[in-house]
Amino acid sequence: MxxxxxxxxxxxxxxxxxxxxxxxxxxxxxxxxxxxxxxxxxxxxxxxxxxxxxxxxxxxxxxxxxxxxxxxxxxxxxxxxxxxxxxxxxxxxxxxxxxxxxxxxxxxxxxxxxxxxxxxxxxxxxxxxxxxxxxxxxxxxxxxxxxxxxxxxxxxxxxxxxxxxxxxxxxxxxxxxxxxxxxxxxxxxxxxxxxxxxxxxxxxxxxxxxxxxxxxxxxxxGFAELIGKNEVLSLYRPRHKFAHKGDYGHCLIIGGSYGKIGSTVLATEAALRIGSGLATAFIPECGYDILQSTIPEAMVITDNEDDYISNIKFDLEPSVIGVGVGLGTKDKTIVAFEEFLKQNKTKLVIDADGINILAYKPEFLKYIPSKTVLTPHPGELKRLIGDWKDDFDKIDKVKDFSKKNDCIVVIKGANSLIVYQEDIYVNTSGNPGMATAGSGDVLTGIITGLISQGYDPLHAAVFGVYLHGSAGDLAIQQTGYQGLLASDIVSHIGKSYLELFKKPQQAPPEA
The missing domain is CATH 3.40.50.10260 (YjeF N-terminal domain)
Structure with a gap:
């Protein structure tokens, strides 16, 4: 609408x-x-x-x-x-x-x-x-x-x-x-x-x-577009009978550091739950056992460093890369991130410490590919674009940032906004229970997994934000707001797809 x-x-x-x-x-x-x-x-x-x-x-x-x-x-x-x-x-x-x-x-x-x-x-x-x-x-x-x-x-x-x-x-x-x-x-x-x-x-x-x-x-x-079930249904890409996992891409999630491996677990599992054919996590050595035992469906590559990522090297050709969750901002990690961006030609989703590094080193922005998706929370956004007078000033600054860097920015919040240059999409799904640790990591995995399947990055951001919120809405029916965990959102991703095609219940006829 x-x-x-x-x-x-x-x-x-x-x-x-x-x-x-x-x-x-x-x-x-x-x-x-x-x-x-x-x-x-x-x-x-x-x-x-x-x-x-x-x-x-x-x-x-x-x-x-x-x-x-x-x-x-x-x-x-x-x-x-x-x-x-x-x-x-x-x-x-x-x-x-x-x-x-x-x-x-x-x-x-x-x-x-x-x-x-x-x-x-x-x-x-x-x-x-x-x-x-x-x-x-x-x-x-x-x-x-x-x-x-x-x-x-x-x-x-x-x-x-x-x-x-x-x-x-x-x-x-x-x-x-x-x-x-x-x-x-x-x-x-x-x-x-x-x-x-x-x-x-x-x-x-x-x-x-x-x-x-x-x-x-x-x-x-329109000045903006309100996104609900009817709007995202047109974005959905159905699977065909003879599909195999190679048809739905291979996503790579780069992140994690000592004490923050859970963020990579959430993002990787979300990428698989949303439908990516294959998913690999690139993490420091300390997270290897955690990833392999928590998500047996995922593959794992480790950095030589035990506690943090210091050298991003891999021998696969992913369809898309999600980077930044739990990454940390150690000096060696920043250098590794810069070298990775310089060499990378693959579509990107950047979150968390990936955004913090870009805010600290804005000269790195020239290396990001066209239509890279950035998913900052309010603090990360402020570090990236500076302070704002009010929400309208914030939107104007994000639009300017998006045009300058040809990127898609998800402004996370109660009604998350997806901004690409002059276009604004306002999401309608989600609830206050999703204001919980790890919820943003799940969103990163969802958007990355959708791009892996061939969705245009802007469509993946719009569709992904909606499905993320819808999964949270379904989850709170069992957990309530306070009891919701990010892992509950992941476990309801499949049901969020089913909800897209659920017909509204009709009221019983009057006697």
């Missing part, structure tokens, strides 16, 4: 109005009616006091339409106009007059801290103060209003986005944003729902179809 920027969403509105020969007022009525339908279906006429807070633009206009529809259906509604400016959109004014014409209680005007209404925890708030077009800091009393709503701890539904969020940067005041129980957003998801700094403001998000031009949406490249 595509993710559009604020400018693209505005353009979609304009094209829809023109192509469908409707007015902006009619489009507002359509969109707000869809939100009312969602509310009405859930509330079923429940006698809950509903407070609707409306800004002065089109988001506020949506709120006024919803207020009118709620009143028409017998709900107990109080409507408030948040007067932070002298300007009002034309469609807001029309719907304001329509609501007043109903002859019910007129909307309450809010102009300062003294006007804050009483809101009880058992009430409901509909937040229609600001939409995706917010582009300036909030006035202090409006921030206090938002804090007042949040302090009520009542169920809060935000329209399109929680008020106080910008579309392209972190909020000026982290406390000046609505904490929405749920956000009903129009037509397409927004990037802010999936980033750590902004995603925290909405516990749940629902996308509703308001009939924007399908032709425009299909023909316009």
């Amino acid at each position: 595509k993710i559009f920027s604020a400018d693209q969403m505005r353009k979609a509105d304009e094209v829809t109005i023109q192509s469908q020969e409707i007015t902006s007022l009619e489009l507002m009525e359509r969109a707000a009616t869809q939100i009312f339908n969602v509310l009405h279906q859930r509330l079923q006429g429940a006698p809950i006091p509903i407070h609707v807070f409306c800004g002065l633009g089109n988001n506020g206009g949506d709120g006024l339409v919803i207020s009118r529809l709620l009143v028409e259906h017998g709900y107990h509604v109080k409507t408030y106009i948040v007067n932070f400016s002298d300007k009002r959109s034309d469609d807001f004014l029309v719907n304001y007059d329509r609501l007043k014409a109903m002859g019910t209680e007129w909307p309450t005007q809010l102009k300062s801290d003294e006007d804050l209404p009483e809101i009880k925890q058992q009430d409901m708030v509909i937040d229609a103060i600001f939409g995706i077009g917010l582009n300036r800091p909030l006035v202090p009393w409006v921030i206090n209003l938002i804090k007042h709503i949040n302090a009520s701890r009542c169920f809060t539904l935000s329209i399109d986005v929680p008020s106080g969020l910008y579309a392209n940067k972190a909020p000026d005041d982290p406390e000046g944003v609505i904490y929405a129980s749920t956000t009903v957003t129009f037509q397409l998801p927004k990037l802010i729902f999936f980033l750590p700094e902004t995603g925290q403001y909405s516990q749940d998000m629902e996308v509703i179809d308001i009939g924007l031009s399908r032709e425009f949406i299909s023909q316009t490249p």
